């Protein structure tokens with residue numbers, strides 16, 4: 001994709017720190033005191049995008065679920081039984097309100113996600129110290145105390161861990177139409193949602209296809225028309241995906257739900 005673009009279309013290593021309307025154009029202020037001007041801005045800077053405030057007053061919400069993601073190198077040696085159990089498939093297990101999803105072949109490592117409701121006593125985002133891998137493995141071992149030994153060995157083999165609170169940017173409210181200059185959002189910046197429907201990347205691609213088609217197919221007269229049409233469509237399909245993922249989130253974390261399956265990787 002990059003090779004098909006003109007040189008310098010993509011400028012790497014530019015962290016946007018401020019965006020403001022100035023003299024009828026957007027002024028983009030990047031780290032290291034570099035600036036650019038633009039007629040139109042498309043915010044594609046992920047789930048924590050700050051460009052949202054130009055478009056809607058809606059705030060991002062935590063859904064109350066927490067994911068701990070672990071990584072194991074050489075899984076065929078470090079946790080051989082679990083690796084063989086996966087048999088090159090993605091393994092999904094839910095038991096008593098906790099889910100575990102493992103991918104044995106994720107760029108040369110085995111990765112897994114343990115998914116659970118954030119305990120009420122956690123203050124702020126979580127009560128865990130991810131600098132201390134041992135303490136997280138201990139936390140997970142307690143969480144999965146009544147699971148089979150094969151899972152406990154998986155946890156003990158982990159070399160790195162990260163914590164991911166699940167977030168959603170609700171789309172129920174219509175976005176502002178009184179923007180002073182053309183600006184829109186695509187991908188997670190527009191509709192971050194928990195990953196329980198496996199739709200984030202797919203609908204993110206759909207956003208960019210619809211928007212780029214609207215901007216180039218010669219059927220609209222202004223950029224704002226291209227934006228309005230894209231946003232109307234996106235709010236419908238992204239809301240559906242958010243509902244689906246919320247439904248799955250509730251289902252897989254129900255205390256009375258048990259599930260064990262394999263999916264082709």
Ligand SMILES: Cc1cc2nc3c(=O)[nH]c(=O)nc-3n(C[C@H](O)[C@H](O)[C@H](O)COP(=O)(O)OP(=O)(O)OC[C@H]3O[C@@H](n4cnc5c(N)ncnc54)[C@H](O)[C@@H]3O)c2cc1C
Pocket residue numbers: 014015016017044045046047067069113164186187188189195197198199200201202203204
């Ligand atoms: C555990 C987990 C599992 C998932 N599983 C699936 C799945 O199975 N299927 C699926 O479709 N989706 C899945 N998703 C969702 C998917 O990962 C996201 O929807 C997708 O990565 C979003 O892409 P994005 O480009 O919008 O955001 P990102 O991938 O977050 O990219 C945003 C980019 O913007 C850059 N950026 C941020 N701020 C600035 C700034 N100020 N200036 C410049 N650059 C900036 C960041 O560095 C980053 O490179 C999963 C997500 C998680 C967390």
